[in-house]
Amino acid sequence: MSDKAEILDTIAGLIRQVVGEDWIADVDIGMDTSFSDDLELESIEFVALAEHLQQVWGDRIDFVGWLSGMELDEIIGLRVGQLVDHVAGCLER
Amino acid sequence: MPDLRANGLAFHAQLLGQGPPAVVFLHGVVMDNLSSWYFSVAPAVAQVTPVLLYDLRGHGRSERPATGYTVADMVADLAALLDAAGARPRVHLVGNSMGGLVALAFALAHPDRVASLALVDAHVSDGGFGEQMAGTLLLEGPARDAAIATHFADWLGRHSERKRNKLAENARALVQGTSLVADLRASPPFDPAALAALSVPVLALYGEQSDIRDRGEALAATLPCCTLRLLPGCSHSVIWEATVQVREAIVQWIQAREAERT
Numbered sequence: 001m002s003d004k005a006e007i008l009d010t011i012a013g014l015i016r017q018v019v020g021e022d023w024i025a026d027v028d029i030g031m032d033t034s035f036s037d038d039l040e041l042e043s044i045e046f047v048a049l050a051e052h053l054q055q056v057w058g059d060r061i062d063f064v065g066w067l068s069g070m071e072l073d074e075i076i077g078l079r080v081g082q083l084v085d086h087v088a089g090c091l092e093r
Numbered sequence: 094m095p096d097l098r099a100n101g102l103a104f105h106a107q108l109l110g111q112g113p114p115a116v117v118f119l120h121g122v123v124m125d126n127l128s129s130w131y132f133s134v135a136p137a138v139a140q141v142t143p144v145l146l147y148d149l150r151g152h153g154r155s156e157r158p159a160t161g162y163t164v165a166d167m168v169a170d171l172a173a174l175l176d177a178a179g180a181r182p183r184v185h186l187v188g189n190s191m192g193g194l195v196a197l198a199f200a201l202a203h204p205d206r207v208a209s210l211a212l213v214d215a216h217v218s219d220g221g222f223g224e225q226m227a228g229t230l231l232l233e234g235p236a237r238d239a240a241i242a243t244h245f246a247d248w249l250g251r252h253s254e255r256k257r258n259k260l261a262e263n264a265r266a267l268v269q270g271t272s273l274v275a276d277l278r279a280s281p282p283f284d285p286a287a288l289a290a291l292s293v294p295v296l297a298l299y300g301e302q303s304d305i306r307d308r309g310e311a312l313a314a315t316l317p318c319c320t321l322r323l324l325p326g327c328s329h330s331v332i333w334e335a336t337v338q339v340r341e342a343i344v345q346w347i348q349a350r351e352a353e354r355t
Contacts, residue, residue, distance in 0.1 A: 040255045040256055042128075042256055042259065043126075043128035043129070043131070043132055044126050044127075044128045044153050044154065046128065046132075047107060047127065047128050047131050048154075051107070064109045064110075064135075064136045064139055065136070065140070067132070067136040068136035068137045068139065068140055071336075071337070072132070072133065072333075072336050075132055
């Protein structure tokens, strides 16, 4: 499994954990999956996801720094793959 | 960060940046939680100095007691949270809507613990506040959806039935299952003399079209050190309608206040 596939796998698991409802188990979470349109993630759930990411990868990733460079529209349009790419980029450094 | 225990309750809090928090963000009531600051202004401010965000009691992922929702209770929560988080002795408070009212009430109660205030379309504890709140909160059906659309422009929630329902359920549980509305109604108005004596620097950002713009104008007329900025074309939901301007104004405000400190 490539690095990104592993990261995607981890992030998909964290999303399922954060949502914590039955329906999410059957959703196929891929690189193109949109947090807003496809997963309907609530913003407070997204905060929880960020916290989980920090628990897994610690200070190697800077989620808040990443967000600080984004406009609201970009955040609303975020796809899982962009988060995977960001994490992969941080881990390479 | 793990939940913070303060004033007898478990609070969901987020610390952005390293070191003792110097800025604390307060969100609005009922259909709001810390995520509105988390996705709009807080990350940019965290590039300047460490930031603490928390969910008010009964909101977001904080504990929801059945009673204890007066402004004084929320002020006591904040005092205890600052201790629990090991915050700076004097912090900058940034409050939106009702969160702005709590920030102002905190500054009046503990002026020695506040470095500055940034208020975004803040409510002010006046006579009509409780009635107005109660009216907006006790809604159902399409009126409910309209209120959600107006008062909670959640960044991911605007077009989703699942989220609208969850928000409404949550709002109903808070309004009908706790003493929030009655407690806010019972909270006494600010003393104009106390406001006139508050020496803390205040930035007040209000929507030019906001239904509570007059509160901002009254604050600017009463507080000795208040800068009022009206954001053109904005209603009460200033942080969503003018996110970039609000973020830039607050970042500059904190930078300037921090520069004065050294």
